Structures are given as structure tokens and as C-alpha cells.
Amino acid sequence: MNMFEQARSADSVSGPPSKGDYFFDRAFQWLAKAFAWAILAVVAALLLEVGSKAIPAIKDYHIGFLTSTTWDANKDQFGILPEIWGTLYSSFLALIIAGFFGVMMAIFLTQDFLPPRLAAIFRIIVELLAAIPSVVYGLWGIFVVIPAIRPLANWLNETFGMIPFFSTSLSGPGMLPAALVLAIMVLPTIAAVSQDALRLVPYRIKEAAYGLGATRWEAILRVMLPTASTGIFGALVLGFGRALGETMALAMLVGNSNQISLSLFSPANTLAALLALNFPEAGETEVKVLMYAALVLMLITLAVNVAGTAIMTMTNKQAGGGR
Amino acid sequence: MSAVLANALNPMGSPAAGVVIDCRLDKIFYGDFLAVRDSHVPIQKGQITGFIGPSGCGKSTVLRSLNRMNDLVRGFRFDGHVHFHGQDVYGANVDPVVVRRYIGMVFQQPNPFAMSIYDNVAFGLKLNRFKGDMDERVEKALRKAAIWDEVKDKLKNSGLSLSGGQQQRLCIARAIATEPSVVLMDEPCSALDPIATRKIEELMLELKTKYTIALVTHNMQQATRVADKTAFFSVDISKGGRTGYLVELGDTRQIFEDPREELTKQYISGEFS
């Protein structure tokens, strides 16, 4: 049965894998495939479920739902443009803040600024930020962040009121406190994934940079970051995706007001907050409409991730296909 | 501090005429581990100094001490001194970054950056804020590294898209683009096939007319083919550790034809490796 049996010398231990080895090999392959498909199936089922429940509302409100700005359950008028704007704007602001600090943190923790043990401790602390419940962030935002930034916000409004970003005063919940807290919430994701990306840069690339006489910052900015850029970009996409869907803290902090404003201090609303706050008391029509809104949120998140992945694949190809 | 090394371009004041790097490494440690002892290797100007010896004997360690690459390693320290044109490379006011701009390095594994071929070569020029004709310098470096003809039509392609041998020549071009006065090469051919190896050896012979080269090699034939001076290192396991040390240093021909030390004789005749 083993056709190489005759090739075997007296002391040789060479032989084919046993039946059991083959069994485990197959079983493992099968299991891995099954899980991969299961994940796809769950996503598809979710989309289908939400999509089918949203169909009546899609029929009634068409695409105008996305461009209308009123939400009035009594008059059966629904539109989510302010929420789409608020979702994208808050996530974008959070991405800028968390992107900057997250990548800086990743640099700080991976490029030998700290003794290894201290770096490990810092890493754990940053990761702990991800373990804090969303509602705690919301409370912290209300009781700490808003009072803390209010004086500065109002000073900016009074002094630079003609700049659109500062065109209103901050009375309480609003875009900036929401974006700040959101930034802290997605920071661990961005920092952790960026750290992985930087750590994946081969040591010899770092040596090459220093060997040419680069200073530490030249090596980091001109070599380490560009080499890790695909991974860091992935970290930003992931962080942006998380920010888009964040619900509780935003529902508490964003102000839940249907308006579209560039002002950092004006109250606003996001899709996730809209869903969380309106579902409990929604009537029959409103539930369908909310399903439509949920579908839109899912599609935005999906689009961001697909676009991100596409860009990463493209830049990877340009870079000569990996390292 | 840059003035200190700018002085380096002026060979006045060096102890022995012709010695570019005077290194006396009495002890090199990685943490508590004594990696190298008693190695005194003067690097002669305009020559190729080959480092040979069994693996783990500290050839790379010595080489990397010359341009302070070992500063990147946590726990590295040494007793002794390294003088470059008479200036202390490890002096209190000397920035290792400056040292590495005058003493370039080519590594064992080709390590081009994930950027275009052109940008790879221009990298060092930009670091040094070179203001002249960048294209001309890049072309010159690529020509000298004997790779110009192969890449001249695809300078915008990624350096990573080249073959291993081409990548290594690209790395050499990158190292010599700024015209450092010394180039350290740590087994630059170990990842290459014999044809690419030959090309790089020819290149080294060509380069030594202008630069001083210190070459670590695994391959004794390579040392006989290109090195003017050869330093033979070995490992001392007598005191429990594994400490490398310089056994013998001399003209390549003398080392291979008439070694003074028994150990050298055994090594070059292949009695152990």
C-alpha cells in the first residue's frame, strides 16, 4: 500500500502519515472552512433580515429618505440626512484625533523609546481602554468632558465665530464632546493594529535606514511608517468602522438634534443614536423606517470596509507585492 | 560634532598613515555575554579588508561596531576604541548618525525599502540634503553598482520587484550614492547565486579605487579573490563561553599561503569550519 516501502532501509523511520494524521488534517481543514462560511452566512442573514424588514419603508420613502431632513413620526415624515451627516462627521473627527494619537502611540511603543517592559505595561493600559463599557464613556463625557471643554469652546465661539467650525456655542451635548469620547473609544483599536503593522516591518529594513545615517525620526517617518502604511491604513479603516457604529456613548453625548452643521459645538445626531433612542417607543411605521435607517448604517460601514480593503490591495500591488 | 567628523575627510592627524579606521576592541559585550575579545583590526585606506572565520566568531559584531550599528542593540557595550581618521567614533560628543553617514553599510540580506528604485538610491542623498543634480547622482550610483542597464527603464518600479542579486546591487548603489569614505559589507553575497556573486566581487574591486571596504565573508575563495588584507577570527570556547577573537591579520596572500598561526592553517585547509 505504501509504494515507497522498498525505498526504506533498515534503520529508516520514514513512512507515510497515519490514517489518524490524515483524519485530523482533513477535519481541521473542514472546520476552518466551515467557520469562514459561517461568518459570511451570519453577515448575509443579518443584511437579509434587516433588508427585508426595511422593504416596506424603502417602497414608501424611496431614496428621498436619504436626502430629507425632517423626522416627524406624527406626520409620517422621515428623513435621515442629518443622521448620515452626523455619523460621518463625528466618525471622521474621531478618526483624525484617534488616528494621530493612535499612530503616535504605536510609534512610541514599538520604536525603542521605552525599555521593553515599560512599553508592555503601556500597551496593556491602552488596551484596557477598550474594556471600559460604552455607557461609562457616555457618563464620563457628560460629567467630565463637556464641563471641561465648555469654557474653551465658548471662547472660540466668541472670538472666532465667523469660522464655520466655531459658529455656535456649546450648551451641553454636541459634536465635539461626542467626537472626543469617540476618539478615545477607537484609540485602542487604532493603536493596537498600528503597533502590529510597525512590528511587522522587518528588522533589516530598520537597519538599512539607520545604516544610511538616518536619525530616529527620519527612520520612522521616511521608512518605518511608509513600510507599515498598508497596515496603518487598515487600522484607520477599522477604527473608522467602529466609530460609525458606536451607539450608547453617542446617544448620550451627541445631542440628538436633527441638524446639519459644520460647527463642532452644535448638537447633532447619528444613525446609531437615532436607532437606539427611537426603537423603544416606535410605532409600526416607524419601526419599518428605522429598519431602513439600520440598513443604511450597515451599508455605509460595509462600503467603508470594502473601499478600505480595495485601497490596501491596490497599494500593496503597487509596492511590488509585499515584502 | 559634525565638525569633528568633517575633519575626518582630512587625513591629517591619523596615527598610522593609510589607516582609515583604527579599531581596538578589547572586549565586546551583549549584556553579560562576552562576544568578542582582543581584536585589533586597522582598516587600510583604499583597500579591501576581509574578515573570515567560523560563524559566531564575531565578524559581524566587529564590523557593526565600526559604524556604531551595534548602538541599536540593547545591552551592547565594549572596551577599547574605534578611531576614524584619528577621531574617536564613540566620543562623548559624536552622534552615531553622523558616523553612519561617513561609514556606509551593506547588509547580509538585501534590504531595499518598499519604495521605487530611484527613491531607494536617492534616500541617502535626501537625508544629507543634497542640492545638486539628483538624477545624475542616482544614475552614477546605479552605474557604479553595475545595475544601471538592468533598471534604467524602470526606475519608478518598486525596489522589491527586483531579483535578490539585483536588490543587493541596488543596496550597494544606495550605500555609495552619498560617497561615504568607507563601506562596510557584511556577507553581501551570502544570499546570492554564483553569477550575481561574481558581479558583486567585480564591483568591489572597482569600488576600492575610490572607497575603503571592510568585507565580512563566509567564503574563503571570495577573500582570496578580492581582499588585500585578511583578518581571521576564531571562537574561544576554553573558558565556558563562546568568545570570538582575532587570530591573525595580514596580507591575504600571506594568510592563505603562509599562515603564522596553527589555527589559521587548519581553518584555511578546511580542517574545521
Ligand SMILES: Nc1ncnc2c1ncn2[C@@H]1O[C@H](COP(=O)(O)OP(=O)(O)O)[C@@H](O)[C@H]1O
Ligand atoms: N544582537 C545580539 N544580541 C546578543 N548576542 C548577539 C547579538 N548579535 C550577535 N550576538 C552573539 O555574538 C556572537 C558573535 O555573533 P556575530 O558577530 O553575528 O558572528 P559572525 O558574524 O561571525 O557569525 C554570537 O555568539 C552571537 O550569538
Ligand SMILES: [Mg+2]
Ligand atoms: Mg555575521
